[in-house]
Amino acid sequence: MNHPTVSASGLSLHYGRTRALDDVSLRLTPGVTGLLGPNGAGKTTLLRVLATAVPADRGAFTVLGHDPGTASGRQEVRRRLGYLPQTPGFHPDFTAFEFVDYVAILKELTDRGARHREVRRVLEEVDLADVRGRRIKKLSGGMRQRVALAAALVGDPGFLVLDEPTVGLDPEQRMRFRELVAGAGEGRTVLLSTHQTEDVAMLCHRVVVMAAGAVRFDGTPAELTARAAGRVWSSTERDAGAKAGWRTGTGSFRNVGDPPAGAELADPTLEDGYLLALDGADAEVSA
Amino acid sequence: MSAVLTVTPPAVETGPRGGTRAVLALARFEARRLLLSIPVVIAFVAYAAWIVWRTRSSWDGYPALQDVDRATQSMPMLVGLAVLLSANLAALRSVRHGTENHLAVLVMTPWRRTAAHALSVVPAALLTAVCVAGQFAWEAFKPGAVGRGSPAELLVGPLTVLLFGTFGVLLARVIRSAPAAPLVLVLLLFTLVLGTAPGGASGLSWLAPVVAETSPDTLPSDLLGRPAAWHALYLAGAALCAAFLAVLVAGARNLAVRAGVVLTLALAVTGGVMQAGGAAPSPELTAARERASVRPDLTCVEHGRSTYCAFPEWEPRTGTWAGVVDRVQSLTGGSAHDRRLVVRQRIDARYGMEGDAAIPALTDAHQVTVGTSWGGNRVPEFSSAVAAVLVAGTEDAGGEICDGRMVTLMWLSLSWQDDPLNALRRVRVDDSVRGSAVVLSPTDPLSMTEGQTDVVRRLLENSPAGVGEQVKAHWDELTSPGVTTARAAELLGVAGPEKADSCEE
Numbered sequence: 091m092n093h094p095t096v097s098a099s100g101l102s103l104h105y106g107r108t109r110a111l112d113d114v115s116l117r118l119t120p121g122v123t124g125l126l127g128p129n130g131a132g133k134t135t136l137l138r139v140l141a142t143a144v145p146a147d148r149g150a151f152t153v154l155g156h157d158p159g160t161a162s163g164r165q166e167v168r169r170r171l172g173y174l175p176q177t178p179g180f181h182p183d184f185t186a187f188e189f190v191d192y193v194a195i196l197k198e199l200t201d202r203g204a205r206h207r208e209v210r211r212v213l214e215e216v217d218l219a220d221v222r223g224r225r226i227k228k229l230s231g232g233m234r235q236r237v238a239l240a241a242a243l244v245g246d247p248g249f250l251v252l253d254e255p256t257v258g259l260d261p262e263q264r265m266r267f268r269e270l271v272a273g274a275g276e277g278r279t280v281l282l283s284t285h286q287t288e289d290v291a292m293l294c295h296r297v298v299v300m301a302a303g304a305v306r307f308d309g310t311p312a313e314l315t316a317r318a319a320g321r322v323w324s325s326t327e328r329d330a331g332a333k334a335g336w337r338t339g340t341g342s343f344r345n346v347g348d349p350p351a352g353a354e355l356a357d358p359t360l361e362d363g364y365l366l367a368l369d370g371a372d373a374e375v376s377a
Numbered sequence: 378m379s380a381v382l383t384v385t386p387p388a389v390e391t392g393p394r395g396g397t398r399a400v401l402a403l404a405r406f407e408a409r410r411l412l413l414s415i416p417v418v419i420a421f422v423a424y425a426a427w428i429v430w431r432t433r434s435s436w437d438g439y440p441a442l443q444d445v446d447r448a449t450q451s452m453p454m455l456v457g458l459a460v461l462l463s464a465n466l467a468a469l470r471s472v473r474h475g476t477e478n479h480l481a482v483l484v485m486t487p488w489r490r491t492a493a494h495a496l497s498v499v500p501a502a503l504l505t506a507v508c509v510a511g512q513f514a515w516e517a518f519k520p521g522a523v524g525r526g527s528p529a530e531l532l533v534g535p536l537t538v539l540l541f542g543t544f545g546v547l548l549a550r551v552i553r554s555a556p557a558a559p560l561v562l563v564l565l566l567f568t569l570v571l572g573t574a575p576g577g578a579s580g581l582s583w584l585a586p587v588v589a590e591t592s593p594d595t596l597p598s599d600l601l602g603r604p605a606a607w608h609a610l611y612l613a614g615a616a617l618c619a620a621f622l623a624v625l626v627a628g629a630r631n632l633a634v635r636a637g638v639v640l641t642l643a644l645a646v647t648g649g650v651m652q653a654g655g656a657a658p659s660p661e662l663t664a665a666r667e668r669a670s671v672r673p674d675l676t677c678v679e680h681g682r683s684t685y686c687a688f689p690e691w692e693p694r695t696g697t698w699a700g701v702v703d704r705v706q707s708l709t710g711g712s713a714h715d716r717r718l719v720v721r722q723r724i725d726a727r728y729g730m731e732g733d734a735a736i737p738a739l740t741d742a743h744q745v746t747v748g749t750s751w752g753g754n755r756v757p758e759f760s761s762a763v764a765a766v767l768v769a770g771t772e773d774a775g776g777e778i779c780d781g782r783m784v785t786l787m788w789l790s791l792s793w794q795d796d797p798l799n800a801l802r803r804v805r806v807d808d809s810v811r812g813s814a815v816v817l818s819p820t821d822p823l824s825m826t827e828g829q830t831d832v833v834r835r836l837l838e839n840s841p842a843g844v845g846e847q848v849k850a851h852w853d854e855l856t857s858p859g860v861t862t863a864r865a866a867e868l869l870g871v872a873g874p875e876k877a878d879s880c881e882e
Contacts, residue, residue: 143482168484179476195406196483196490200398202405 094119095249095279096140098151103135103144103303110135111146112303118249122275124290124311125283126364127300133283134176134253136300140281141173141251154248169198172247176254176283178238182227186218186237189226193241212240216270232263239270250280256289268293287361297360299367307367311360318358318366323349334365399485400493407497411463417501420459421508424452428512437752439521439694442513443598446530449509450587453534457541457586458562460501464542465558468494468549468623488629491550495620498542506535521697521752524690525598529605536612537586541565543619550626583608583652592730595749597688600669600726602662604655611648617641658729666726675722682706683718691722691749698747701756704793705763708845710852713767719744720763723819738772738820746772746819754817757790757804762818764789768856776821781865783825785848785855787816787833788869792844797837810834828862828874835871844869 096118103111111132127133138144140151142158150159156166181189190209199205213222216236226234235255242250252271256264264286272293274280284290290297290311297314299307307314324342328335332345346362349355411417436444468491471477481487509531516522548557568585582588583604590603618641624634658666668674675686680699687695698720706714723746725734739746745766747759764786765775778786787801794800798810805814806822811830816823825833836844851868854860866873 141482143478165484168482171482173479173482175479177475178479179471179474181470181474181476192403192406193480193483195399195403196480196485198396198399198484200402202402205402 096151096153096281098140098149100149101136101139101146101151102148103139103146109303111139114149114300114303114305116298116305116308118279118281119296120275120277120279121295122271122280122282122293124294124297125281125300126285126287126290126297127306128368130302131300132303133300135303137173137251137253137281137283140249141171142167143173167249169245170248172242172245172250174238174242174250174252174255176257178235178241180226180234180237183225185223185225186213186229186233186240187222189237190240190244194244197245199245208244208246209240212243215243215273216240217266232259232266235259235263235267236270239267239274243274246278248278250274250278252280253283254285255282256284256286264289287359287364291360299364301368307363314363314367315358315360316363318346318362320355321349321366322346322356322358322362323353324356325353329353333369396485396489400489400496403485403490403493404496404499407467407494408500411460411467411497412500412504414459414463414466416459417456417463420456421504424456424505424508427452428508428515432512432515435516436750437755438519439523439697439750439752439755440516440519441524441595441690441749442517442522442526443524443601443690444592444595445513445516445522446526447589447591447603449512449531450533450537451589453505453509453537454541454587456501456505457538458565460498460538461541461545461548461565462558462562463545464494464498465545465549466555467497468546469553469555472553473555486628488624488627488634491546491627492620492624492629494546494549495543495623498539498546501542502535502539505538506532509534521694523694524595527598527603527605529609530603532609533587533605533612536609536616540586540612540616540619543616543623547619547623547626550623581653583611583656584649586612590730593733594724596724596726596730597669597690597749600662600666600729602655602658602666602729604652607648607652607655609648611645611652614641614644614646614648618645666729669724669726673723682715683720685720687722687747688724688749694751695720697751698759701760702745702763705760705789706767708789708793708841708848709767710849711856713852713856714849716743716767718763718766720747721745722747722749724749736820738776740771740773742771744772748819754803755819757794757800758817758819760794761787761790761804761816761823762820765818765823772820776818776823778823779826780858781829781860781862782856782858783823783829784832784836784862784865784869786823787825787829788836788844788848791833791837792841797841798834801833801837826862826874828876831874832862832866832869832871835866836869839871 094117099115101111101114114136125133139146142164150157153167154170157163158167184192187209190213191205194205194209199208210219213219216239218233218236218240221229221233226237229237239255256267259267268289271280271282282289282293294311297309297311298305323345325345326342328343329345329350331347331350333347335343335345338344344356346365471480513526513531545558548561618638621634621637621641625638673688676689676692677684677686678692678695680696681703683699683702685695685698702718702720721744723736725732725736728734736746743766745762748755762772765778766772767789768782768786769775769778791797791800801810802808804816806817807814813827813830814825816825847869848855855865855868863873
């Protein structure tokens, strides 16, 4: 097993009476780890804690051996962190190059020549080299998202935190972004928060499922899929005992849960495993 | 898919990282954006255009550098206001565009970013300093320049820009709202530009960045009595204090920043208190002004037959005065042609820069007063004073001439000039070449009647050589008290006045 890039134990955080994180422990290793969960599960909160944007009430974690609980440790973590927030803001009058250069400076890349080479490199990596001189307000949504990814990648961070980066992108843009994230995951640790089980299935060597602020599953996508083995079946009517069920394109119902005796079992998917991992959580899965 | 990543370029070596170096790197980044922001570009273009427009013809080509330094102070306020606005908007950029949460997890802390914003206004201040230096140098290299400028006065423009810029950053940290800066701008415009009387230089008015005192007459630099050095200290302290306060408000709690606030505040307060105390003249300055007005220590030099006594700073200009004296004297006849004159530079400095007292005419024979300004109308005025002494013997007597001698006097004063009729217009208070009028001179004014004006105008329209021969030939009669204007006209070969002048009746 790889040495963990991130090691967290017992992370808890409350917003007033709301329990946003509940005793979260996890270890992240190089490669892309998917973070799945319904809205309000605590994904963004966990990412913000790991990105040092907010401190946890309890618990501790290290990033590449540095403890963000101290001021110097936090700085060391930030030096090794690339963060793409859920709704990245932009300075619309900046060009793509200027914005990434600006972020690079805030990451304390001080040598001007080397920094500019690095900015050009990451813009090339996200396929924006041709539009680097264009103002951000003139770029499409997908291009802006890639600018944000380039800003996260600049400085070659060892730990990359991506919070729902594909939201709002059309299928082609999502495909392109998936490629970029896959490339970014080579040699570094990427934590990818997403609602798209498809993204996780195609990108991640590991998946963490959260609900109500707690970790419900932590394993490989295959293991999550395997959780649904023997718990997915087809029927002509929605099975009342199913935890989730929906009519498919063929007109039959696909049910997930504890199948009745003699049910016609179907091959499970990652999404089936995800739904079962949420079992008992507040998430509502409707037909 | 149009783009498939097959090869990821390797990360480049990004060089050393460090807080201070990063602050400087960000300051450079922000400075470039600040200097290229629309308000700042417009302000600098307007400023440069103003320098060119003004300096081409300022002080009629004969600047006194102790006046020039103050003249560099007002326009940088326009640049300062633009820098205030742009620096404020830059410091609020992350708030305006919702990037604060993102930037907060980057390595550079908010207070270091604020420090970089404060530093980013320095190049604008330096560029202003270049403009100020250029304007001053342009004036200083004019052949007629005299005197010396004060470095402290020259620093006021750049320091004003620095103060306004750091204040804009502080404003962004205290009021995290973009409309705040424009409102403050309007307020500043009213209080600093419209609310500051140019001549008012009380202790309180020195709290404004620019105290643009103007004086009708130039004073020697050691008699100005402006607490310029204290004012520069006050501005520097205030600018740095605003910067340190902005950094403190942004979250820096370290000892260096706290000490910086205290130290720079002390500088600003010290400068403010001392300049307020220095706004009123000291007993020594009052005595020096009195001495310069009554019995000044002048440096006397000989040019040709005459002696020229000037305040030391004006000594290089004595040759120019001698040129005028020689031209006038060459047109005279009789004993006046070889008379030794003493030209004395005189001022009334007793009321400081606000004083506008008339200088009384000299009663000593063959002595002429010259002021501290030169060029433009001052040349025919001085020329008239020289002619008056050559015709009447003393300045005092020249001021009382009402008879036909005035014709000869004015012809001597004006005929040698490039455009005599225009010089006649400029030397008269009413700016015309017809009717009676007061004629300006460095001391008591002269007066021309309507008839004398008509005769002088006719003479100036004729060839100077022809009239000159007549002047020399009839010098004694033309300069005799009581000679009428009609007789003078007759002797000089032009038509006389239609009626007797009022003072001859």
